[in-house]
Amino acid sequence: MKRIYIILAIIQLIAFSSCQNQTTESTNNDPIEEEHEDENTVSLSQEQIxxxxxxxxxIEQKVLKDLLKVSGELRVPNQNRAKATTLYPGVIKQIYIQAGNFVNKGERIASVTNADYIKMQEDFLTMTTQESLAETEYNRQKDLYEGNAGALKNLQQAEANFKALRARKASLMRQLQIMGINTSQINNGNLVTSLNIVAPVSGIVGNISVQIGSYVDTSTPIAEIIDNRKIHVDLHVYEKDLASFKEGQNVDFLLTNNPDKKFTATVYSTGSSFEENSKTIIVHAQVTGDKTGLIDGMNITAHMGFNDSKVDAVPNEAIVSHEGQQYIFVVDEDHLEKPNHSADEVSFTKIPVIAGKSDIGYTQITFIEEAPKNARIVTKGAFFVLAKLTNSGGDHAH
Known part of the structure; x- marks a missing residue:
């Protein structure tokens, strides 16, 4: 019995010793846990940078303005746009313009012909002859009456006939002048067979609505002419923002279909009533400077700055968004002191910020957490740094 107890004791001793050895071996063989980078930090080599x-x-101190963004469209005043028409019906004989041509006011753009034009000139020539005869008869009757050789009734009739013919001739003369026919050059062998249609305003020729041989009357538009030199901007401004617009104030705007080029306009008047189907009021601004590429009816987006203030600001591309939060990347100046970092690497830490007003390519930032003083930040390439951080998926280099 005593011998059995001794054997059991030896077994327990061996087992205990084995456990101790395994524990020691396990401890000795465990890999040393490496320090991980913070999940908001990523390192890039100089070659990648x-x-x-x-x-x-x-981070700079910049004077930025609060920006108000409004939509609108380009408009040409009605007095600087027109549809050329003929004053008298006829058939288009010639067209002297093409769409896109610039024409001056009064310049010939087309000609129209009609047999009635000849008839009016014949009537004028006939009326001229009749008026001359009536004047002669009137003078004869006047002389007879003054010599007591003629009746007053005959004189009065001759006078009435003369004045009626003179009025009729004056009417025909005026009509021919309006048609562009020089009445002093009309004779039986030199009658005008076609009339010129001229541009009512100076500007660029838009749509041409007729062709040679088309019949046109006074209501038929020949061509549309628009003077884009007088183009202005109609801004749709809500009532709450109306006080921000003052006469003489400059407004920058971009074309919706070409946002790379900036234009400038100056406010000159404000509407006095709300637009139909909207709660906006039209603010008119005259385009200044270069008007190249601006066409009536184009949609625009305007930006107006006000309330200047000096704030902490970074270039727009220094701010990146991730999962609904905005960040900037700060250079970790102490990265060389951390284990497993080489002199060839630069570490960047993602810092959350709140973006404020934007102007002149910069955006105001407010730190949510305290940031290092005089820290260097990524001003260009922040999106790549964010991509590198997110693509690592939390698995950091050891």
Missing amino acids: KAVDIQFDT
Whole structure:
């Protein structure tokens, strides 16, 4: 019995010793846990930084304006646009313009012909002859009456006939002048067979609505002419923003279909009533400077700045968005002191910010957490740094 107890004790001792050895071995064989980078930090090599042209700078103090964004369209005043028409019906004989041509007011754009034009000139020539005869008869009757050789009734009739013919001739003369016919050059062998249609305003020729041989009357538009030199901007401004617009104030605007080029306009008047189907009031602004490419009816987006203030600001592309939060990347100046980092690497830490007003390519930022003083930030290439951080999926280099 005593021997059994001794054997059991030996077994327990061996087992205990084995456990101790295994524990020691396990402890000795466990890998040393490496320090991980923070999940908001990523490192890039100098080669990567150079390849994507990542640039750094400090946070600047900039004078920025609050920007008000409004929509609108380009308009040409009605007095600077017109549809050319003929004053008398006829058939189009010639067209002297093409769409896109610039024409001056009074310039010939087409000609129209009609047999009635000849008839009016014949009537004028006939009336001229009759008026001359009536004047002669009137003078004869006047002389007879003054010599007591003629009746007053005959004189009065001759006078009435003469004045009626003179009035009829004056009417025909005026009509021919309106048609563009020089009545002093009309004779039986030199009658005008076609009339010129001239531009009512100076400007660019738009749509041409007729062709040679088309019949036109006084209501038929020949061509549309628009003077884009007088183009202005109609801004649709809500009532709450109306006080921000003052006469003489400059407004920058972009074309909806070409947002790369900026134009400038100056406010000159404000509407006095709400637009139909909207709660906006039209603010009119005259386009200044270069008007190249501006066409009546184009949609625009305007930006107006006010309330200047000096704020912490970074270039617009320094701010990136991730999962609904905006961030900037700050250069970790202490990265060399951390384990497993080489001199060839630069570490960047993602810092949450609140973006404010934007102007002149910069955006105001407010830090949610305290940031290092005089920190260098990524001003160009922040999107690449964010992509590198998110693509790592939380698995950091060891």
